[in-house]
Amino acid sequence: MSSNSIGLGVVGAGSIGIRGCLEHLCLPDVQDKVRLAAVCDPVPGRAQAAAEKYGVARAYEGLEELLADPNVDAVTLGSPIGLHYEQGLQAIRAGKHIHFNKTMTTTTDEATELIEEARARGVKIVASPGQMLQAPHREIRRLIQEGALGRVAWAATGAAFGSYHEKEGVRQGDDPLSNINPAWYWRKPGGGPLYDMTVYGLHSLTGVLGPAKRVTAMSGIGIKEREYRGEMYPSDCDDNTLMVLDFGDALFAFVYGTFAGTLTEFGLPSYYGTKGSIVGLKLNGEPLDYPGKEEGLSHFHLLPHVMGQHRKMGEAHVFEDIMQLVDFVRDGTPSAATPEHARHVIEIIEAGYRAAETGQTQPLTTTFATVDGK
Numbered sequence: 178m179s180s181n182s183i184g185l186g187v188v189g190a191g192s193i194g195i196r197g198c199l200e201h202l203c204l205p206d207v208q209d210k211v212r213l214a215a216v217c218d219p220v221p222g223r224a225q226a227a228a229e230k231y232g233v234a235r236a237y238e239g240l241e242e243l244l245a246d247p248n249v250d251a252v253t254l255g256s257p258i259g260l261h262y263e264q265g266l267q268a269i270r271a272g273k274h275i276h277f278n279k280t281m282t283t284t285t286d287e288a289t290e291l292i293e294e295a296r297a298r299g300v301k302i303v304a305s306p307g308q309m310l311q312a313p314h315r316e317i318r319r320l321i322q323e324g325a326l327g328r329v330a331w332a333a334t335g336a337a338f339g340s341y342h343e344k345e346g347v348r349q350g351d352d353p354l355s356n357i358n359p360a361w362y363w364r365k366p367g368g369g370p371l372y373d374m375t376v377y378g379l380h381s382l383t384g385v386l387g388p389a390k391r392v393t394a395m396s397g398i399g400i401k402e403r404e405y406r407g408e409m410y411p412s413d414c415d416d417n418t419l420m421v422l423d424f425g426d427a428l429f430a431f432v433y434g435t436f437a438g439t440l441t442e443f444g445l446p447s448y449y450g451t452k453g454s455i456v457g458l459k460l461n462g463e464p465l466d467y468p469g470k471e472e473g474l475s476h477f478h479l480l481p482h483v484m485g486q487h488r489k490m491g492e493a494h495v496f497e498d499i500m501q502l503v504d505f506v507r508d509g510t511p512s513a514a515t516p517e518h519a520r521h522v523i524e525i526i527e528a529g530y531r532a533a534e535t536g537q538t539q540p541l542t543t544t545f546a547t548v549d550g551k
């Protein structure tokens with residue numbers, strides 16, 4: 178490393194590469210900690226346009242060139258989910274620390290391989306989404322552990338795919354930074370609402386309740402084609418999945434990832450017990466208090482590195498997760514957004530699909546350290 182500021186390589190200058198990474202990391206307040214060393218994207222002209230617009234030192238079309246750049250100490254993967262495993266392995270083998278946008282991989286075995294390879298090579302990993310960095314989830318865990326809800330019977334979380342990836346502003350223009358095609362979100366591997374959206378609620382749920390023990394599910398494809406800018410694209414991965422999780426001791430959770438309709442607030446599971454409930458950010462119908470709560474500040478922006486201008490910007494949670502890696506590399510501060518937690522959520526999704534295919538409830542075998550170690 179040339180200085181104590183981390184040289185970051187941005188892999189994929191798409192929607193999140195732009196909105197969660199480049200727009201935040203080009204601001205002056207972070208330059209002493211992290212500098213935009215390189216960006217790569219295979220779409221002709223996209224990396225170059227991103228480098229010019231956001232002041233990135235070098236632009237490449239290929240990942241290999243970016244990984245060979247000695248100014249790159251760490252990478253953030255903002256490429257389609259189905260590429261994360263291969264690209265992550267390449268980056269680890271090149272000795273680069275990594276931030277994975279969710280999800281880190283699509284299978285448990287791939288996640289284990291990355292974790293072990295990184296450990297063997299002294300490479301640090303932060304895996305999004307860092308839901309347990311958000312104060313409400315830590316507070317909810319504390320309340321439940323202290324018995325505020327009595328004996329918890331069940332919880333629910335999930336998300337609906339809707340159509341927002343087609344409608345994002347960065348996908349409606351005619352230049353390489355604004356014509357970003359979202360069709361991969363509807364294809365295997367890595368497509369569908371579970372890996373992309375339900376993953377937030379699953380991280381919150383398991384971060385609060387701890388690892389789950391079993392999963393069963395039903396799953397299918399409801400919408401077989403999707404439209405983007407007047408063209409039809411195939412949608413051949415499941416877009417309608419309902420799962421039931423068993424946390425042991427008769428505590429269950431209902432988890433959904435679907436193309437329409439939502440029961441719970443985004444990323445905020447509901448919990449029901451003998452003495453009360455937490456629904457979204459309400460405890461027994463009253464606003465939940467949590468450390469750092471401020472009038473007018475969304476909990477999405479109440480994060481350790483999200484200050485000043487970053488509080489007014491979108492996708493601040495992705496910026497936060499990247500800064501978690503930056504701190505981890507610079508001063509050894511480990512993050513709550515661990516690859517082991519990500520692997521457990523990936524196992525739930527993978528095993529959920531297997532349960533739906535086979536009609537058999539699937540055991541879950543992976544675990545992770547909870548934020549308070551209890």
Ligand SMILES: NC(=O)c1ccc[n+]([C@@H]2O[C@H](COP(=O)([O-])OP(=O)(O)OC[C@H]3O[C@@H](n4cnc5c(N)ncnc54)[C@H](O)[C@@H]3O)[C@@H](O)[C@H]2O)c1
Pocket residue numbers: 188189190191192193194197217218219220223240254255256257258260278279280357358359361372373492495
């Ligand atoms: N869009 C969102 O709202 C959002 C929010 C948070 C996290 N994420 C996550 O960010 C990641 C990317 O999602 P997105 O919405 O930005 O997708 P996107 O399709 O908008 O962008 C992906 C970019 O990766 C590029 N790419 C394709 N193959 C590549 C390769 N081999 N090497 C490098 N780049 C390659 C594409 O050309 C494109 O520019 C996913 O993991 C997603 O789950 C997305």
